[in-house]
Amino acid sequence: MPIIESVDHLTEYRRQVRARRDPNQLQVLVCGGPGCLPLGSEPLAEAFQAEMAAKGLEGKVLLKTTGCHGLCSHGVRVLIRPKEITYQKVTPEDVPEIVETTLINQGLVERLLYQDPHSQAPCPHKGDIPFYQSQNPLVLRKLDIIDPESLDDYLAFGGYRTLRKILFQMTPEQVIEAVEKSGLRGRGGGGFASGRKWRLCRNAPGDVKFVICNGDEGDPGAFMDRAIMEGDPHAVIEGMIVGAYAIGALRGYIYVRHEYPLAVKRLQKALEQVREFGFLGTKILRSNFSFDIKISQGAGAFVCGEETALIASIEGKIGEPMPRPPYPVQAGLFGLPTVINNVETLANVPEIINMGPEWFAAMGTDNSKGTKVFSLVGAVNNTGLVEVPMGTTLRQIIFDLGGGIIDNRDFKAVQTGGPSGGCIPSQFLDLPVDYDSLQQVGSIMGSGGMIVMDSHNCMVDVARYFISFLMEESCGKCTPCREGLKQLLAILGDITNGQGEESQLALMEELCRTMAAASLCGLGQSAANPVLSTLKYFREEYEKHIRDKKCPALVCRQLLTFTIDPNECTSCLACVRECPVGAISGPKKEPQVIDQEICIKCGLCRDACQFEAVVVE
């Protein structure tokens, strides 16, 4: 017997949940997102619980561990509501002071507040901080407020309101029209019009159809989908229910990357909750619609983010993509019509239905509607998840939200779109970020990874890094990708080892052209982008590696020389012990010397030295 028997019952239940809540109650919301978790969210939450119990606040102040608060570089973050005071870099040692000063005496602990970099003024509230001010959180808006394991929290926020609308007020055709009108496009990087995809699948012949949520977020540097799955799992489920109703699917799968066990746990719990409540199952809320969802876990393959490879993996086969057509909407999982949508795409769906497509289409640009979540990481002061309207410029994201480059260094490039994307130099900082603009300069928006680089990063090394990654992850089925990546890696290896030749640059460009044109799937087709974009905008760096055998950014180790500065060396012999080839020696109590003939440039001596005596040039 489902807990909720009808939509009217749901409305009443939601009303009661809300009625029990006091909007003025003090709440302590500890960030448990991907950035803060490794810094100690759990011990911090435990410290709050213990201190609040000791001070008799248990039951009066609500304590929750939530999803990602966004400003990950300044974690562990704690949000205090209803005043929206936000503390940063909080440790268990700070807890007694926060409880005493803020919870009991309504004061502020100034040293835990964000400081405006220009005015040095403390910023007590979220609204005072530029990082938060300039955002437009839709998908992320619940993440720092709700307990992801509480269905009541999600319902109180208006969750599952779409069920009444779609099951009893809209036909599947009307649902598809709404999504088409909204202009929603795939947020996983492909950018295919979601409404159109649903329509194609609905029209495909056959009674058995599937909806799959692609949670295989494989781009290194991207953790948007992880934050959504962990912090607001019900939004994904609700979006899938709407999609399943629209196309007429009986069954859905959420495919979660193996490296995200917490996301799996949260989604499993959320699914159990909605089944108990009756939002999944047969004849949902007394409608004629039946649907249920299963979780499928990835097993460690980046290529399974590609639709046909993902499908093969659910079928129990290796993740080798298949040529298209046929497209999954015609013949997908088990050969049946299948819609595959990204996590962020689905998380956008409920509000499109609740607020109407015009509301969504009013944000963004002509061809890219709505907002996009980006993971802004690398050499910026403020790193973390941001959500902005499509069309926001790179400069606004990196400098207004990101707070500019760390240590006041110069911006060198921003890498967007993961291994399928390219590096964008400073002359394009005023480009709007959307599906189309970045393609013109050799990159893509992709799933939302945005990695900022400065003069400490070597662009040839970046290209080599991405090709090495793709080489490991390529399924190996088709010639241009498998053999092409191998040869690109060999050439880039030569160049970063000081064995490069001028002619290899043109050879790489030619090879990249064929890989882009002739590879079977997106992995191979876009593998060329990191190489082509860095060759185009940073050619002098390649040439320095080849002609001068030097790495200006001091990254490519074979091109560096390691020496010991006799003025700094204290003869502690730490480096001598670390050196794996015995290249360092010298009389006791005198500065040590590195024998350049023996040195293999591993850099372990530099790591071991506490006195910065190892000089790298």
Place this chain on the structure above:
Amino acid sequence: MDLERLEGILGRFDGLPADLIPVLQEIQDSYNYLPKEELNIVAQRLNVPLSQIYSVATFFKMFSLLPKGKHVCRVCVGTTCHLKGGQRLAESVGHRLGVDIGYTTKDMNFTLETVGCLGSCAQAPVMMIDDTYFARVTVDKVPKIIKQYQK
């Protein structure tokens, strides 16, 4: 072969070819690798050729045909971690443990792997030992972290 343990796992599934990867995942988690004898039984039960199982076991990174160590250390070499010295960190850990990346120490205590992206990019470089995350791990922090697991 531990038939009872395997039956416990197989009993939770419908016996369909599409159950292959979830079944292998449970075996990997339970046994710490995929033993040959167990895979032969899985082939029969799920009606999947052994060659397909071998294909799957060697295609996906989470599966191992050789036993893994008691502790698995995964150093993130995602883009941000790479830019902050992830590769050097991995090499440093390997140097300290006396093992190459991708292999297990002779005493079977540690397996050292690199992993694509753990999603904690703001705290680069990141590494995991079993289920515990370590953030902003500079090379000098490695000896102390490893020591905790070496008892």
Place this chain on the structure above:
Amino acid sequence: MGEVSLLINGIYVKAPVGSTLLEATRLLDLEIPTLCHHPDLKPEGHCRLCVVEIGEWPHTRLVNSCTYPVEKGLNVQTHSDKVLEARRLVLELLLARTPKAELIQKSAAALGVTESRFKTEDPEELCILCGLCVRTCREIVGVSAISMSSRAPDKQVATPFKEPSEVCIGCGSCAFVCPNNVIPYTEKNGIRTIWGQDFELVACSACGSYIAPLAQLEYWARLTGDPVERYLVCRNCR
């Protein structure tokens, strides 16, 4: 069975609905090179040699003709500059991978590629990973004794755990279909050795010439339901 009209190299062709571009080009006697294609096996698009350029300029793209279905009004170019550049480079890559493979040398030379600017890792390598052997064993023979193991860096055809396969019947179809004679296969003294396993060959009880391994005959018997004795006499003598 309906037909669709499409343009191939500027010529209108009528092709049956559901046929592929490769099949359609054969109606015009055009020579599209292939490596992983076989008329009896489901095409999977491994080699990328059969690519053709489709669409209207400037929005054209390359697709592998072995799986792309014919479409009404589709504009197809089978030997455009873009296509030839791709085919040449694919062969140049394969020439680097398998410099001694005669088929690759010949196919490359036919397109004007006589040497490779790329590095060779193992000069004795002959396998181009076309998958014909694996697909044959799976789709035609039906035992799936071999499969592709690993991903790109170490991808190779192998028996499970690289040990003799329990389901192999020694039929040698894999060796027969391999375009580069990669699969070692020897016959001596009534024993066929393949994939590390010895198979006893059965001699025809009438004329004495070797028919096939006992394992293979027993497999046929299981498949057809006939007693195995029926297969112990060769076809000529039956």
